[in-house]
Amino acid sequence: MNLYPTDDLPLSGIRALELSEIWAGPYCGCLLSDMGAEVIKIESIQRIARGPINPPPDGMYPERDPGERPWDRQANFNSTNRNKKGLTLDLKTNLGAEAFKDLVKVSDIVFCNYARTVMEGFNLGYEEVKKINPDIIYMLMPGYGNTGPYKDYRSMGMAIDAITGHSYLRGYPDMDHTNNSLVHHPDAAAAVNATLALSTALVHRELTGEGQFIDMSQAESFMTHMGEMFVEYQISGAPRERRGNRHPAYAPQGAYKCEGEDNWIAISVTNDDQWFSFCEVIGKSLKKDPRFSTVANRLKNHDDLDAIITAWTVARDKYTVMYKLQNKGIPAGAVLNCGPDTYADPHLNDREFFQIVEHPEAGIFPMSGPVLRFESTHGIAIHNPSPTLGQHNNYILEEILGYSKEKINLMEEKEVIGIIPLPGADLGGSRRASEEQARQSNAKFNNDENV
């Protein structure tokens, strides 16, 4: 669906090699490709991060049907790899490493969200790659950065969430942390910072001709999203505690139950003017109630106020309440669910946020985005579906690298490239994978949990 010339996007003409999986690296690749870069995702048939080869019955596939090639139909993978080109390469082999180096010669960026030493292990670390292309921009983004005592610590979004102080702030203030959520935002924060890092290095190179190495710590990048918390501690001497949905200076604020099952409205009253307007809507007598006369009083009697508000919202439609309050200038938002509510949101639809794509294996479905809207491209992003495993092997090896048919056949024969994962390639994520293999694979990690 190319609605405008794709050579006029901000990153048109940039080629990036992505070595990453799960969320942080892949979403960075999405954003780069949304902005016009040609992102080549390098995977291998020796090791896939596309779910199990023989999935359990409850797997997340279109219509819950994994099909003949589940790795090409897996929802998570197909959600976070849009617009990319797919190449498989066994980097442990000479042929594979050679093809990678040939690609480096014609690329601008290499980025990797595996553990710090993985690329070095293939003898494809920055020092090596720089010899082939001195202008290359090369980024490693392990959880805690490329130096320091934690540099080789495995990490995932959950670990970053915990160690940066974010997990401490999450959950219901009247419960302990054992109910903390398993949805972890730091991956996404890292993806965005990685995108910023690479574009900054591209600008630097455009001005100076210099490539460089980028050391990104996923933890450090996420902590910039909580900076005031650290300042607050230094000024007040008291570390911040959990607040749930409440706010220290806005009251009332919270999620209130509405008509129907699991329907809620989020409301924030941020000043006295809004409070008076709010009283006009839900009951004028509140205005005179001394318990709620000032922000301080409303904060003190928040529980009482919540009960009064809930009594009003509980029999009302969340959207009706939202429009009623917004019409009076009071911040309110329906708590949209992850299904019909979001897809039916009139605003997102008016902005054509969802675009229909057709994936060769997964079928037709709406894809989300664009989040980065440029006037020059009429605010619309290209949306091609995520690649199937090795989908662009021929295009990349033949058209970009000019390899002969014979050479490509040889690579196929030697299993350097392919489109079907080898047995055991899914060991990283499969519950059904042979436990015996798991034991043999050693207690130490495969250096692949850096996501």
Place this chain on the structure above:
Amino acid sequence: MPYKALDQFIVLDLSNRLSGSFCAKTLGLYGCEVIKVEPVTGDLTRKWSSDPNSSGSGDSPLFHHINAGKKSVTLDLNSPEGRDILDILIQKSNILIETFQPGEMESWGFPYKSISRTNPGLIMTSVTPYGQTGPHKEFDYTELTVFAMSGAMHREGLPDRYPIRYGAEVAQYYSGNLAAAATVSALLRLLRKGKGDWLDISIQECMAGHPHQIGRRAPFIYSGELDLREQPRLSSSGTREPYAVGTFQCKDGYMSFLPLGARMWPNIARMIGREDLLSNPLFDDADKRTSNRLELEAIFQSWLNDRTRQEIFEAVQEAGVPGSPILRSDEVMQNKQFLERNYFTLVDHPQQGPIKLTGDPFRLSAVDEKPLKPAPLLGEHTDQVLKKMVGLDDNQLTSLREREIV
């Protein structure tokens, strides 16, 4: 002279909300000269207190954080002279960041269409809760209400309780960060093609397009099933070891675990000194470990009870099990990894004194690090900037000051 990646670009920061302000601050970390234009009475976030114990004097912690390194110029945009000065500042800038309601820039006489005629290379970045178009574009918002509208909140929390937001102002920071990435990418196009651009960043869309939200909607688009709030400790997607998923209490706090896949089982058994369990027929495959979860969880918990977060953190690294201590903000600041990397950066604020701020989100090897400066005092750089960029002299500045235009 040290050269920073974005050294030659001037950012005019008109934003008065967190997301745009953070976007501008981040660009400043990599060399942009960021000029923050504030009303004569000061940006609202100077007083926006996130600290219940704040006395109301001095600038807020939030202001310190999201304005570090900027220059402050005061300007009354309600006066024609103030707007004339703004016009010149816009013409001499490379990037303009604003967070006004859609149409507000236009109402002051600065629609993008006319700005781009006088300064065709300008990149204007608008960061608003719902974007420049659409039926909700004028909705007012806070972190909570826009987070609710992204789909992220409905899924967060326990099934029998109200939906809850994440722990920080993540939607606003995240979208401000995305805006910065898009702005710098637009700079590349400017350098290559000489063309400016206008970016329309919607906080709702940034969060709705968040990779995890896309993932949460997958069950619906692929098979019509709605993903709902669930008990985290009971959730098992089939790829985890269910008895060790989620957050657990230990001797001095809490630890989070997310062991993915059956191959974690031997690691965990060895870590807790119970290799004997590996051959126990109650636990020798993933399905059995799921059915006998409570028994295993009790064994795991008793191991945790005797150990501190530090001891457990060392053990998980040794064993190869994904686990991490939940740290409080003061503990984060003392963490040896962040200390070793000199992450927190000391600045000396003229009123606040020395404070440590979060450092750069990433480190560029070809670029010298510029010492971070504290957030500016109100109007601290008015004279300096208006002399240099607008060519005003002392008399003109005095006159403007008397009429409270600066």
